[in-house]
Amino acid sequence: MTYVVGVTGGIGSGKSAATAEFEKLGITIVDADVVARQVVMPGTPCLQAIAEHFGNQLLTEGGELNRKALRQRVFSNPQEKEWLNKLLHPAIREEIISQLEQADSPYVILSAPLLLENGLEKYCQRVLVIDAPESLQISRTIQRDDSPKKEVEAIMKAQLSRSERLKKANDVLNNDGSLEQLEQQVLQLHQRYLAATVAQEK
Ligand SMILES: CC(C)(COP(=O)(O)OP(=O)(O)OC[C@H]1O[C@@H](n2cnc3c(N)ncnc32)[C@H](O)[C@@H]1O)[C@@H](O)C(=O)NCCC(=O)NCCS
Numbered sequence: 001m002t003y004v005v006g007v008t009g010g011i012g013s014g015k016s017a018a019t020a021e022f023e024k025l026g027i028t029i030v031d032a033d034v035v036a037r038q039v040v041m042p043g044t045p046c047l048q049a050i051a052e053h054f055g056n057q058l059l060t061e062g063g064e065l066n067r068k069a070l071r072q073r074v075f076s077n078p079q080e081k082e083w084l085n086k087l088l089h090p091a092i093r094e095e096i097i098s099q100l101e102q103a104d105s106p107y108v109i110l111s112a113p114l115l116l117e118n119g120l121e122k123y124c125q126r127v128l129v130i131d132a133p134e135s136l137q138i139s140r141t142i143q144r145d146d147s148p149k150k151e152v153e154a155i156m157k158a159q160l161s162r163s164e165r166l167k168k169a170n171d172v173l174n175n176d177g178s179l180e181q182l183e184q185q186v187l188q189l190h191q192r193y194l195a196a197t198v199a200q201e202k
């Protein structure tokens with residue numbers, strides 16, 4: 001059985017920064033944010049459903065999803081967010097399972113912002129939480145996406161609180177320091193996960 005490490009954390013906590021380091025070590029990453037983009041590519045049933053529900057103004061001229069427009073719509077309206085989650089989460093889950101089955105590194109990482117919210121931890125042997133103070137999550141996201149503080153806060157409200165998430169962690173990576181410190185912690189965790197994989201095979 002593939003040893004799966006679930007990686008989660010709130011918006012801007014550093015999941016992508018951490019998984020990029022695991023990837024450099026040869027570990028396959030299944031990333032729910034990437035899958036969430038794949039299931040709404042032009043021609044998919046999910047994109048068609050979104051266009052029918054919200055109207056064609058949610059599409060770009062090239063027929064792709066206008067992500068920024070949808071982001072503004074759903075995070076200012078809980079019912080619309082609920083509708084979108086109901087449409088996308090089953091499709092995302094199905095594609096995640098298929099990618100996990102195809103993965104072939106010593107262990108595999110499943111990175112998902114909503115890992116715990118959506119019960120995806122049942123596919124994981126361990127849960128690693130990437131943790132940063134909320135103020136840092138906000139400032140890093142604003143800098144990365146150039147999005148308004150209010151929108152980032154609305155997204156955080158749609159996710160587990162920092163303390164609830166930490167309660168469910170098997171491992172925690174403290175990402176309140178430099179990127180070098182993050183890299184060091186990834187190296188240590190990698191050694192631990194490799195050892196756990198070997199132990200599982202015995
Ligand atoms: C609303 C969308 C189009 C906005 O796209 P955009 O490119 O601006 O953001 P991106 O997809 O990179 O998400 C950024 C971050 O927002 C947070 N987030 C995204 N969707 C959700 C959600 N439904 N609930 C809570 N937080 C979310 C996550 O922390 C994520 O990492 C997009 O986030 C989306 O399709 N969301 C629904 C699918 C989903 O739940 N994705 C999360 C992975 S399961």
Ligand SMILES: Nc1ncnc2c1ncn2[C@@H]1O[C@H](COP(=O)(O)OP(=O)(O)OP(=O)(O)O)[C@@H](O)[C@H]1O
Pocket residue numbers: 009010011012013014015016017018033113140141144175176177178179182
């Ligand atoms: N230790 C750090 N020091 C400085 N910048 C950092 C650090 N960790 C992450 N960042 C930066 O903060 C931003 C958010 O990090 P990242 O994109 O990895 O978060 P994420 O958890 O994947 O976010 P999301 O849930 O939105 O996908 C990025 O621009 C990243 O380069």
